[in-house]
Amino acid sequence: MEVQAIGPHAVNQAVKALAVARAYLLDDALDLTAAPSFVKLELHDEERTAVRFDVRAVTTAAAVVSKRVADGHDTEPPVR
Numbered sequence: 001m002e003v004q005a006i007g008p009h010a011v012n013q014a015v016k017a018l019a020v021a022r023a024y025l026l027d028d029a030l031d032l033t034a035a036p037s038f039v040k041l042e043l044h045d046e047e048r049t050a051v052r053f054d055v056r057a058v059t060t061a062a063a064v065v066s067k068r069v070a071d072g073h074d075t076e077p078p079v080r
Contacts, residue, residue, distance in 0.1 A: 003034075003053040006041070011051050018053065030057045 005014040022032050034053040041048050 001055045003055055004039070004050050005053075006043075006048055006050045014051070014053065018055065025057065026060075029060050031060050032056070033058055 003014050003018070005011040018032060018034050025031060032055055034055045037052050037054070039050050039052050041050050
C-alpha cells in the first residue's frame, strides 16, 4: 500500500496516521513498516514534490511465539 502526501501538514498527518494504525494492529500481532521516498508530481501545470510511504504489514515476533504456544510448542521462536 502507498500513502502519499504533499506539503508539511499533510506529511505530518500521514505520519500520525501510520502511528495510530500501528497501535490498532498490535492486537492482531501485526506491525507496519513504512519506507519513505520523494516523488515529483505535476499538479495544475506546476511541479510539486511529494513524500510517498511504501507501507507493508508484517507479523511481529510476539505473534510467532503466541502461535507456537497456542499450538503446544515451546516458546522459542523458529530459527531462520
